[in-house]
Amino acid sequence: MPVKVKWSGKRTLVTLVLLGGIGLLYVQGSDQRREQGQEGGAPASSDTSACRVESTEDGVRVRSAPAIDPANVVDELASGEEVDASTEVKNDFRKLSEGRWVSVDYTRPLEGTTC
Structure with a gap:
């Protein structure tokens, strides 16, 4: 009605x-x-548009620079957490975005992306 x-x-x-x-x-x-x-x-940067990674362990540290230093930890990723990433890799760290780097040893590119 x-x-x-x-x-x-x-x-x-x-x-x-x-x-x-x-x-x-x-x-x-x-x-x-x-x-x-x-x-x-669509993401603005073609550098990050095709790359996405997943954390393979819990507590993966995101750093402000591509180097191991207790003072440069800015965030952590949970196991299985997915994030946009760049194709840029320095010192075995993949750039996620400006001032955010993660070790390639504790992440893997998602299937269907080009990292």
């Missing part, structure tokens, strides 16, 4: 403002993705 709604001027105005706000947010999001080169959800 359909519900009848009495549309007063106030309800109509509130509805139009809400729909206009949603439309504005959508347009701004589209502009930001276009500026970042991510239209359609």
Whole structure:
């Protein structure tokens, strides 16, 4: 059974403002993705678009530089955690993003990606 709604001027105005706000947010999001080169959800950098890795152990340390130093640990990955990565490898560390590196000994490229 359909519900009848009495549309007063106030309800109509509130509805139009809400729909206009949603439309504005959508347009701004589209502009930001276009500026970042991510239209359609694709990553901006071709360096990270095709590479994705998975942690093979729990507590894999993510470092700020491609070197072992207790002071450069910035994060940890759980076993099986998947992250976007770069094809760049230095000193047996794969670059995940700016200031984030992980040992290649404790990660593996996901099937279907090119790392």
